[in-house]
Amino acid sequence: MNFSLKTPLSRFRLIGILEGISYLVLLGIAMPLKYLAGWPYAVKGVGWAHGVLFIAYLIALIAVTIDRRWSIIRVIVAFIASLVPFGTFWLESRLKKEGQSIA
Numbered sequence: 001m002n003f004s005l006k007t008p009l010s011r012f013r014l015i016g017i018l019e020g021i022s023y024l025v026l027l028g029i030a031m032p033l034k035y036l037a038g039w040p041y042a043v044k045g046v047g048w049a050h051g052v053l054f055i056a057y058l059i060a061l062i063a064v065t066i067d068r069r070w071s072i073i074r075v076i077v078a079f080i081a082s083l084v085p086f087g088t089f090w091l092e093s094r095l096k097k098e099g100q101s102i103a
Contacts, residue, residue, distance in 0.1 A: 008067040012060040013092055016081075019057045020088035022050040027085060057082050 004010050030042040058079075065075050081087035 008060065008063040009095075012057075012064040013095060015053065015056050015060045016088040016092055019050070019053040019082060020086065020092075022046065022053050023082075023088075024085060026050050054082065057088075 005014065026043070026046045030046040033039045033042040061075065061078055064070065070078075078091055081091040
């Protein structure tokens with residue numbers, strides 16, 4: 001992946017990947033540590049980072065919507081993708097297949 005970060009779409013795609021990773025770490029590592037190992041500190045740190053990335057994802061979604069004039073359906077799909085595990089990775093692959101240039 002080569003992200004230039006010069007366009008709203010490239011920033012959105014990168015933030016989407018980071019948000020997706022943080023969500024999986026939260027669900028797959030931090031939550032089990034909290035509930036199975038009795039170590040709640042992982043959820044606090046990872047949860048905070050995921051929250052910041054989620055807010056950044058929403059801001060980037062607004063920016064790319066304005067820049068690319070995305071339809072309301074596409075915006076809703078992108079929002080729902082952020083709520084589903086692996087959703088942002090699916091969205092990234094779909095954007096790539098559609099030829100949504102990041103340059």
